[in-house]
Amino acid sequence: MSSNTADLSTLQRGEFLSAGAVALAVTAFGGGSSLLPDEKAPGAVRPRQESDVVALTFDVFGTVVDWRTSIIREGRMLSQAKGLEVDWERFADGWRSGYGPAMNQVRTGELPWMKIDDLHRRILDDLLVEFDISGLSEAEIDNLNRVWHRLIPWPDTVLGLGRLKSKFVLSTLSNGNVSLLTNMAKNAGLPWDCVLSAELSGHYKPDAEVYEKAADLLSLPPHRIMMVAAHKGDLRAAQRVGFKAAWVPRPLEYGPSRTIDTTPDPEFDYSATDFIDLAAQL
Secondary structure, rough: HHHHHHHHHHHHHHHHHHHHHHHHHHHHHHHHOOOOOOOOOOOOEEOOOOOOEEEEEEOOOOOOOEEHHHHHHHHHHHHHHOOOOHHHHHHHHHHHHOHHHHHHHOOOOOOOOOOOHHHHHHHHHHHHHHHOOOOOHHHHHHHHHHHHHOEEOOOHHHHHHHOOOOOOOOEEEEEEOOHHHHHHHHHOOOOOOOEEEHHHHOOOOOOOHHHHHHHHHHOOOOEEEEEEOOOOOHHHHHHOOOEEEEOOOOOOOOOOOOOOOOOOOOOOOOEEOOOHHHHHOO
């Protein structure tokens, strides 16, 4: 047996598959002879066309992970540990509702540019006063603020992303800062090929610069990228830059008592019930 054959025979299956995935991604980005399934002939393949989407960028908060359930769960754990009486459902909703106004303060120049971690902390400090939460050390407050790094995925997320990863390059495109998104991926087992953040553009979504920067960093024209989100405003902003759009509504993002519009928009390229359904459609 040759040394090359011996080396291949000792290569772990996971390493071999990972190497193959990297090779496919390189081929896709290089515009070479990467192949896609041919819908007209089951089992056959066709050359990748210049109009084909090769990368999917994902909104994260609400689309990929269930922020509300995560915050409520960790808040209740904190209550048990510290003897606190807090309406954590209302607390979670208040934390999230402060997100948009805080970003607008940066946009208007009222606040300097800040990472989302820092904006989350400003909102949290106000909530601690509003909910009369005291007795927490600085380390405990910082750990509570970092709950956004530990958000749990929706039940279909990891399996669906795994299926999509076999064909597309997968990336985050979130207002969350890079370190937050990286820690979240590590904690939740999210199989991203890369982590892109609005932070890299110095803007927040839905500013056009966020999507334009993502296309530049991926070295792809916008029409070869598809934005995946549960929020129609995010998708429409991406479409204005030239991205394709896939809508995956999350009816329980704001809890069971709040009704969310799940009516498909014909202007979007795809509408799916979850990531597994999106993978089947693609």
